[in-house]
Amino acid sequence: MNGVVEVFLDETPGETRGAVMRDGRYTHLLIQRDGDPAQTRLGARSIGRVTEVNQGLRGAFVDIGVDAAAFLPFPRNDRLSQGERLEVVVTAEPRAGKGAVVRRLGPGEGTPRLLQAAPSIAEQLRELAPGEESVVGIAAIDAVIEAEEEAMARSCVFASHGIDLAIERTRALVAVDIDFASTPGRDPKQARAVANREGLRQAARLIGLRNWAGLVVIDLVGDGQDAEAQAKTARTAFAHEPQAVFGPISRFGLLQLSLPWRRTPIEEVLxxxxxxxxxxxxxxxxxxxxxxxxxxxxxxxxxxxxxxxxxxxxxxxxxxxxxxxxxxxxxxxxxxxxxxxxxx
Known part of the structure; x- marks a missing residue:
C-alpha cells in the first residue's frame, strides 16, 4: 500500500497495543495482554505432543503446554501417532472457543513447552510498516482508543462517497452490505462502480482491522452485470491478502471470498x-x-x-x-x- 503511514505504540501496564494508520484510516490494531498464553500467539514456536489423531478432520490435536489443545491439520497421506513429539509454530490464534492452529516444523523432543516467543507488538509494527518510527505517549494512547472504537462499530458512513457500510460477523460468515445513495446528475453505472470500489476498499480495511476471516459475503451495489470489473476491483481491495480465495459474483451482485484466520478477533479480546x-x-x-x-x-x-x-x-x-x-x-x-x- 502506498500513501501516508503512521504507526502508534502504547505500552500501558497490563497491555501493549499497536495501531497502523494509512492515509488517515486505521488498518491494524494489535493487542497483547500480560496474561495471554505465550504459546498461542501468532508465530510462537513450541514443542508439542500429539494427544489425538482425527482422520475425519484430517488433523491432530496437540498439547503445547496450555489448557486448550492446538489443532494441527495435515495432508491426507501424512501419518502421525498419538504421543509423538513435534516442533510446531502457531499459524492462527485461538478464537470462538477453539484452540490455536499450528503447523509442523519437524520432530521434537521433551515435554510440551515454548521454544521461541512470538514477535512483540513493536516487532509486528516494524514488519507491517518497515522504516516507520512508532509514535508513543499521549498521541499513541488516543490512536489505539480511536482504532478500538472503529473496530467495534457495527456500521461506518463514508459521506464523501455516499456509502453506508454495514459489516457483521456471524458464526458462519462475515456479511458486508454496501448501501449507496446515488447523487442526482451522475452517470448511474459510473456511480455504482465508484461506490463498489470504495466500499470494497473500506470493507477489506475493516475486516483486517477487526482480525476477521473465514467466509466473507459482500452485497455489492448493482445486480452483478459488471461482474468482471467488480471481481477485478475486489481483488485489488484484498490484494494485501495473498491467500484470499475468490468465488464468482452472482447475478444478484453477491461476492463470496475466503480469508485465512490468523489473529484472535478484536471483539473476542475485549x-x-x-x-x-x-x-x-x-x-x-x-x-x-x-x-x-x-x-x-x-x-x-x-x-x-x-x-x-x-x-x-x-x-x-x-x-x-x-x-x-x-x-x-x-x-x-x-x-x-x-x-x-x-x-x-
Whole structure:
C-alpha cells in the first residue's frame, strides 16, 4: 500500500497495543495482554505432543503446554501417532472457543513447552510498516482508543462517497452490505462502480482491522452485470491478502471470498463470552486513562482512578507500576464501566 503511514505504540501496564494508520484510516490494531498464553500467539514456536489423531478432520490435536489443545491439520497421506513429539509454530490464534492452529516444523523432543516467543507488538509494527518510527505517549494512547472504537462499530458512513457500510460477523460468515445513495446528475453505472470500489476498499480495511476471516459475503451495489470489473476491483481491495480465495459474483451482485484466520478477533479480546465488555478490558481502559492523565498533568501530586471494586482489584496492581502519583480507589457507588479520573 502506498500513501501516508503512521504507526502508534502504547505500552500501558497490563497491555501493549499497536495501531497502523494509512492515509488517515486505521488498518491494524494489535493487542497483547500480560496474561495471554505465550504459546498461542501468532508465530510462537513450541514443542508439542500429539494427544489425538482425527482422520475425519484430517488433523491432530496437540498439547503445547496450555489448557486448550492446538489443532494441527495435515495432508491426507501424512501419518502421525498419538504421543509423538513435534516442533510446531502457531499459524492462527485461538478464537470462538477453539484452540490455536499450528503447523509442523519437524520432530521434537521433551515435554510440551515454548521454544521461541512470538514477535512483540513493536516487532509486528516494524514488519507491517518497515522504516516507520512508532509514535508513543499521549498521541499513541488516543490512536489505539480511536482504532478500538472503529473496530467495534457495527456500521461506518463514508459521506464523501455516499456509502453506508454495514459489516457483521456471524458464526458462519462475515456479511458486508454496501448501501449507496446515488447523487442526482451522475452517470448511474459510473456511480455504482465508484461506490463498489470504495466500499470494497473500506470493507477489506475493516475486516483486517477487526482480525476477521473465514467466509466473507459482500452485497455489492448493482445486480452483478459488471461482474468482471467488480471481481477485478475486489481483488485489488484484498490484494494485501495473498491467500484470499475468490468465488464468482452472482447475478444478484453477491461476492463470496475466503480469508485465512490468523489473529484472535478484536471483539473476542475485549469482550467476555456473553458479548459484554469484560472487567479486564474496563480495568485496562481505566489504567490507560490514568496513564494519559499522568502524562498530560505533571504537576498534580496525586491522580486517582475511582471505579467499581471489581475493576479496582484488577487496575490497582497495574496502576502501581505507573509510579507514586497514580492511585486506584474502589467505590461501590460507581457502576461498572463508569470509572473516573480525579486530580488532587
Amino acid at each position: 469482550r467476555d463470552a456473553d458479548g459484554c465488555v469484560s472487567a479486564q478490558t474496563r480495568a485496562l481502559s481505566l489504567v490507560r486513562a490514568l496513564r494519559r492523565q499522568l502524562l498530560s498533568d505533571t504537576r498534580s501530586a496525586r491522580i486517582t482512578a475511582r471505579c467499581a471494586p471489581e475493576e479496582a482489584a484488577i487496575a490497582g496492581p497495574l496502576a502501581a507500576r505507573l509510579g507514586p502519583r497514580a492511585h486506584v480507589q474502589a467505590d461501590v457507588a460507581i457502576p461498572a464501566g463508569h470509572g473516573r479520573i480525579e486530580e488532587s
